[in-house]
Amino acid sequence: MNRKIRIGIVGYGNLGRGTELAIPGNPDMELVAVFTRREPDILNSKSNVVHISKILDFKNKIDVMVLCGGSARDLDKQGPMVVSHFNTVDSFDNHGRIPEYFEKIDRSAKKSSKLGLISVGWDPGLFSLNRLLGLSVLPKGQNYTFWGEGISQGHSDAIRKIE
DSSP, X not given: OOSOEEEEEEOOSHHHHHHHHHGGGOTTEEEEEEEESSOGGGXXXXXXXXXXXXXXXXXXXXXXXXXXXXXXXTHHHHHHHHHTTSEEEEOOOOGGGHHHHHHHXXXXXXXXXXXXXXXXXXTTBHHHXXXXXXXXXXXXXXXXXXXXXXXOHHHHHHHHTOO
């Protein structure tokens, strides 16, 4: 490949910062901008940080937007809007709402001839694929999760919000 894949990041929480740190480790990628709802000047980043209201100024300058917002409050709105203008990758992890979210992304992506790759985080995503492969090789094996009998990070986040 002669040209690097131009990446944009939407959201600058833990996922966004982690994505920002991972991109330099991929020689075929370059980070064009990080988009945030916060005031860009207050963020501690050496990257080009831009307010999300200017995201459309980057049409045709970014190949893929990595959506790093939360599934509970951000991706449901941001995903369909951003995929209307850019190819996207996200880690939507609200298992029960994935079919509904897929429909929204699919509808917006088809209208704009863009691609929206959803739910490719850890769980669902890479962890789910790993469990699937393990169970296909050892169909009578036991399926364990690394968090044991407890709850996942996403579920912990939901519980913390209960008053």
